[in-house]
Amino acid sequence: MDSPLSFPTFHIGRILVHGDAILAPMDGFSDWPFRSLCRSLGSAMSYTEFIKAEYLVRAFKRMAPRMRFDESERPVAIQIYGEDVEEVVRAALLVRTKDPDIIDVNLGCPAKSVVHYGAGVGMMRTPLKVARLFRKLTAALDVPVTAKIRLGWQDCRNYLLIARILEENGAAAIAFHARTKEQGYGGEADWDAIAEVRQALRIPVIGNGDVKTPGDVERMKAHTGCPAVMIGRAAVGNPWIFSGLERESVPVESVRRMVHEHLRRNLEFYGQEKGWIIFRKHAMQYLKLQKTPRPIRVRLIQSANAQEFLSLLDEIWTEE
Numbered sequence: 616m617d618s619p620l621s622f623p624t625f626h627i628g629r630i631l632v633h634g635d636a637i638l639a640p641m642d643g644f645s646d647w648p649f650r651s652l653c654r655s656l657g658s659a660m661s662y663t664e665f666i667k668a669e670y671l672v673r674a675f676k677r678m679a680p681r682m683r684f685d686e687s688e689r690p691v692a693i694q695i696y697g698e699d700v701e702e703v704v705r706a707a708l709l710v711r712t713k714d715p716d717i718i719d720v721n722l723g724c725p726a727k728s729v730v731h732y733g734a735g736v737g738m739m740r741t742p743l744k745v746a747r748l749f750r751k752l753t754a755a756l757d758v759p760v761t762a763k764i765r766l767g768w769q770d771c772r773n774y775l776l777i778a779r780i781l782e783e784n785g786a787a788a789i790a791f792h793a794r795t796k797e798q799g800y801g802g803e804a805d806w807d808a809i810a811e812v813r814q815a816l817r818i819p820v821i822g823n824g825d826v827k828t829p830g831d832v833e834r835m836k837a838h839t840g841c842p843a844v845m846i847g848r849a850a851v852g853n854p855w856i857f858s859g860l861e862r863e864s865v866p867v868e869s870v871r872r873m874v875h876e877h878l879r880r881n882l883e884f885y886g887q888e889k890g891w892i893i894f895r896k897h898a899m900q901y902l903k904l905q906k907t908p909r910p911i912r913v914r915l916i917q918s919a920n921a922q923e924f925l926s927l928l929d930e931i932w933t934e935e
């Protein structure tokens with residue numbers, strides 16, 4: 616990670632960001648254990664998983680684990696989503712009490728359960744509401760407010776309009792996943808659209824979609840002019856991408872140590888049983904990328920608990 620004293624790569628409002636690759640917010644993945652590890656390996660800032668405004672307003676204390684962060688993770692953006700403007704503003708004011716550097720609003724989630732009531736990318740269909748929401752949020756908060764958007768919908772690729780509305784209503788930066796709602800996570804991300812938004816705005820645009828290697832970080836920056844990119848799925852099982860390393864060049868001993876540390880943080884954060892269960896999807900990806908044969912992967916993942924998994928893993932990887 617760059618020293619905080621070195622020249623920042625870009626600013627989000629008054630917040631300085633050092634570095635050009637950021638772990639994307641991912642529900643079920645970018646929790647405190649994984650996020651903090653990625654940040655220590657060079658992810659330039661931390662975004663939490665998204666949190667529903669309604670839950671924040673109704674049960675703020677229960678949402679606390681999703682907002683937990685370490686001081687060393689700063690700058691930290693806590694991400695929220697919702698459909699009701701007043702509720703999202705109330706949620707944001709509550710989130711502010713956790714002292715994040717930035718509050719981010721998700722305008723990109725394509726999940727039916729979110730879109731059907733007009734939140735996530737559902738809100739991109741109501742530009743006036745986006746304007747009202749950001750006008751209110753930026754007036755009510757003393758921290759930068761940002762948004763994460765998509766291309767829009769297949770029948771309404773209104774990313775440029777939404778990006779301009781966000782900037783005019785005080786957003787301090789935009790992260791842009793260049794896929795439509797219908798594309799979900801498939802097909803190709805449209806990097807030309809990212810370049811277009813980047814050129815149209817003065818606030819920083821963080822490009823997102825299809826960054827899979829350190830080389831892609833440079834390629835997306837060159838193609839779009841963005842100061843930084845976000846990396847989602849390619850970071851799972853491969854947090855070394857934030858150190859600019861190719862996955863194949865990471866020694867097995869480093870992977871072994873990472874698996875131990877990641878699992879340790881999971882157990883600390885979620886408790887023994889839940890921590891192990893939640894860790895298994897990460898373990899699967901570490902093992903897959905390490906080219907561990909499938910039958911061995913399956914045997915490992917079927918371990919009854921974390922301790923059994925670690926002893927088996929150490930046995931297998933010491934033999935290699």
Ligand SMILES: Cc1cc2nc3c(=O)[nH]c(=O)nc-3n(C[C@H](O)[C@H](O)[C@H](O)COP(=O)(O)O)c2cc1C
Nearest residue numbers: 639640641642664665721763792824825846847848
């Ligand atoms: C499992 C999963 C969960 C996600 N959860 C969130 C989320 O909570 N908030 C958000 O803004 N984006 C979320 N995303 C989208 C990612 O942040 C990112 O935009 C997307 O994966 C594209 O980037 P990639 O091609 O590098 O994976 C999620 C994606 C995945 C695969």
